[in-house]
Every structure is written in C-alpha cells, then in structure tokens.
Amino acid sequence: MISSAGYTPAIATAAIEVDHTAAIAFGRLFISNPDLVSPIQTHTALKAYDRKTFYGGDAHGYTDYPTLDAAPVTEQLQSVALLP
Numbered sequence: 001m002i003s004s005a006g007y008t009p010a011i012a013t014a015a016i017e018v019d020h021t022a023a024i025a026f027g028r029l030f031i032s033n034p035d036l037v038s039p040i041q042t043h044t045a046l047k048a049y050d051r052k053t054f055y056g057g058d059a060h061g062y063t064d065y066p067t068l069d070a071a072p073v074t075e076q077l078q079s080v081a082l083l084p
Helices: 007-017 028-032 037-041 073-079
Strands: none
Touching: none
16 A cells, blocks of 8 residues: 655654555655655755645746755666666
C-alpha cells in the first residue's frame, strides 16, 4: 500500500517502520522541492509550497522552485537509484 496526505519525512519514516504502509507518496512537497530526495538525505529544511499557485495560471509554482544544488533532478534521482 502507498499512502499520502501531508506526511513529513520523519512521519513517513515512522509509518513505514511500524508497517502502517509500504511506501509514502509526496506530492505538494515534491512541487516545492524538485530535488526532494537530496534535502531529505541531508536533513536540510524543506521549502514551503505555495498552494495559491496550484492548478492554474502559468508555470509559477510548478517549475520555478530552486533545487538544493545545481545538479539536474534526473542526476540526483539516479544517484539514489530511483532512475535507471
């Protein structure tokens, strides 16, 4: 089972450890942290999302959040074996 809905990385880890779920899906946090894996691994504070920019308008709010470092997101995901 995959669960979602407002999990923080810490709560997600706890839910998996007690077998509440097998995996956690992050939606809103992934929008504001396009490199979500990197700040979770380095225990860096996550950027807040702007709910007013969801589902309409232009690219603001979906494609303009900066990454933690300069590496493209695909390279970061490959580095943690989430992409081939």
